[in-house]
Amino acid sequence: MIPNRLLEHYEDKYAAEEVAPAPPAYPLDVRRPRHRAGNAVANLARLLPPGADVLELAAGNGQIGESLRAGGVPFGSYTLSEISPPRLAGLRRAFTDPRFEVAYADAERPSEKLSGKYDAVVMLALIEHLIDPMGAMRDIASLLKPGGFVYVDTPNIAKWTRRLRLAGGRFPSTASVDEGLTRGDGVPADLHDEGHLHYFTYRSLSLMLTERCGYASTEFHPYYEAPRYFGDRLGTALSRWRPGFFAEISMVARVKDA
Template sequence: MTTTTPARRRDLRDFYEDPSVPVASGTPRSLRQARMLAAALGPAATGGAKTVLDIGCGDGTAAATAAPFLAGHRIVGVDWSQDALRRARTRLPYTVRGELTDGGLPFGTGSADAVLFSEVIEHLVDPDSALDEIRRVLRPGGHLMLSTPNLAAWYNRALLLAGVQPVFSEVSLRAIHGRPGREVVGHLRLSTARALREFVAAAGFDVVRLRGAPFHGVPRPLRPLDRLACAVPSAASILLLHARRT
């Protein structure tokens, strides 16, 4: 999901409608994020069913992973990619097309209790407008569960010192240049833990917690180290941020 100029939008839409482009990320991140959201919302029987929007749902994997932790709550998958929504419908009972523009989400102001925003913000041309629209649809005090790759991940620090392009960053939508990895995934923006906190706070949210999560693409011999790095979110592969709408 993104906002762009018309010429730029055509290229990005073609990219994200390509079935070969990945639209899901790893299970460890999804599980950690789901547990954070479940703890924030509480049981449905206690506070009543809540509406959770998975914005930029991709193929629905993240929401489907969260569903067992959110029993009784209503989860709605939202994406602008028709190909992603087609796949998401095999996993989610509710899906809808929407965009992160002013009024682009088909929901009333203050109508959602929580938003899952998993591995989306790094793909956006205009993340400011995106958070404005998310804030609009969230009720006061509503929860934002955001995840994004960490520019300052422990291995990226070493790669930069060696003059190598950091993992997660890209200079082209056509091919990998100068960094490890094989898949072009369309990342346009990356942030450190500090920058992410400041950005979300400036958008009208109170940051509750920031945690780290491992990256499924780390080579197997390095995975134990990647899991250990999660204890220090600023060095973890993936940033998991919980914030509340002011």
């Protein structure tokens, strides 16, 4: 159960999304994605089987689902779930394709509200906010069809820029500056590091999912985001060569086939 303090934070933060315009779509064929959403869209377009039933937890403004729809990905159904009332209202207003369903679901225990089975569950910028990520990921595994997968994107605490900050005696915050106290736009953070409660490496998340949460295997889908010291070509090559050092975490975890 999400504490009221967190619910109030997300409701205030996303209040404007109740009347925001529909999100722009990311193209599916970007060779070198520079953002987690663009990377997710490119990967999901390849990974989803035709007619897939998809659940996106903490779907935000629905940009992933809209990008897949606009790109012609032949999914069967796409459930956009949220806990924020303004976001839920915005999603219901913007998504009218009958393949989309908008649902309230607490990502800590989504099976309490969602009873279907899915080919894929999408989680972008979410697992780091969960109070009990191991319990949540076990619950999410129970919602997957045999052979289904969860797509997880989260900051990599072992990325080289954060290693340097820590070596210099500074906390390597992943969503804020000033050691988690100030938002990127200069406004004081309402929650420390914008509500990030857990920090992962590729290794730690992979081990957690396979050894403690019931997933059979993991595979990595890294991308080059920032900083821009390297060009797109070199940055992408480095992120794919040593994702644990150069890339944010983008990972697929699969459950066993029947």
